């Protein structure tokens with residue numbers, strides 16, 4: 514079949530590789546001058562990514578896709594057992610081995626929490642496990658964790674929630690949060706490991722996947738924004754060009770625009786999603802290093818960032834640091850200059866620097882991820898016969914992540930195969 518894939522982010526790339534492998538003639542149409550979508554490197558120097566990304570060991574489909582297109586994922590990503598290290602003290606740290614045992618051991622031996630708090634949290638975790646890591650759809654993470662002792666909520670639940678769901682615990686879906694915990698702790702050895710990119714983001718998937726697709730006969734059209742989709746015979750017309758099937762792998766608002774006249778209910782669902790921003794503040798400080806490649810930070814009203822990355826330790830430019838502000842709506846309102854200045858103050862207050870740090874760049878992605886709220890109705894992958902959607906926002910168990918995007922792309926390719 515002749516397949517059009519609209520959008521060349523990780524979902525579109527996964528769909529394109531899957532459909533090409535299934536023997537279809539694929540045309541991948543991307544609006545930007547480069548592939549990768551939100552998970553790309555910036556085209557202009559200095560060499561920076563469009564926001565710091567991390568993966569976890571449970572992202573099995575993303576890792577398999579990277580390998581499929583020729584990426585040596587073991588070299589491209591630094592694998593570390595989950596460790597929430599803070600500037601002044603060691604946080605919770607999982608040792609290598611079966612994640613569930615490592616988790617229990619880590620909690621029991623973490624003396625910064627009173628013994629009663631550790632035991633209560635383990636007991637609560639057991640309750641979640643016995644319930645199959647499921648809960649009512651309308652529950653927030655804050656409600657789910659109301660019996661979890663305060664230091665555990667502050668030092669573990671809040672940073673994990675905002676890192677995984679990009680939504681503060683008070684507004685985040687407990688169901689999706691539990692699913693992330695389940696996959697990290699029960700999906701086999703290494704699932705909870707943190708995987709930190711050692712290569713620019715575009716080298717993790719976008720560039721190698723683009724090369725792989727071209728080598729396997731797929732057509733890639735860059736710098737072309739699809740304007741119109743129409744039903745044509747048994748198939749679809751994309752800006753006047755006929756295809757047997759189409760995968761919309763563009764973000765939800767754009768997919769809603771393209772489908773409004775064709776599938777009104779689906780388009781309304783996609784258009785109803787709300788989004789959470791992420792700000793990444795890149796700092797520069799020659800000769801400085803952090804105590805670890807990744808540090809957790811205590812955020813607060815004047816301290817925006819929750820995580821800091823030492824890019825030099827990850828094989829990128831030495832003396833360069835990425836500070837991540839997730840759930841950043843309040844800082845978007847205050848303005849990027851204020852966010853950069855507050856992050857710089859935070860960095861100066863809690864870390865030691867060899868030379869005075871300065872702000873290199875502040876990047877904001879206003880629609881970084883959909884707001885992963887309780888009871889959220891996400892649009893399904895099937896829009897109409899021969900028309901599918903793929904993207905991190907498609908109905909499924911995951912929050913907006915690379916893995917969610919890849920799985921949605923692969924699911925669309927599999928659906929075409931069965932059609």
Ligand SMILES: Cc1cc2nc3c(=O)[nH]c(=O)nc-3n(C[C@H](O)[C@H](O)[C@H](O)COP(=O)(O)OP(=O)(O)OC[C@H]3O[C@@H](n4cnc5c(N)ncnc54)[C@H](O)[C@@H]3O)c2cc1C
Pocket residue numbers: 519520521522523524525542543544545548549550551552563564565566567568737738739740762763764767791792793878880881882903904905906913914915916918
């Ligand atoms: C700053 C930041 C940090 C993040 N951190 C993490 C992280 O640590 N871990 C993690 O797992 N996830 C993270 N994410 C989320 C992750 O980047 C996304 O979930 C993922 O990249 C989404 O991929 P996608 O293919 O669904 O969408 P996108 O990447 O948005 O791809 C959609 C593509 O469609 C194109 N397009 C749009 N309209 C059209 C059109 N009409 N015609 C043609 N092309 C079109 C766009 O240009 C884009 O390339 C982060 C996101 C951001 C922004």
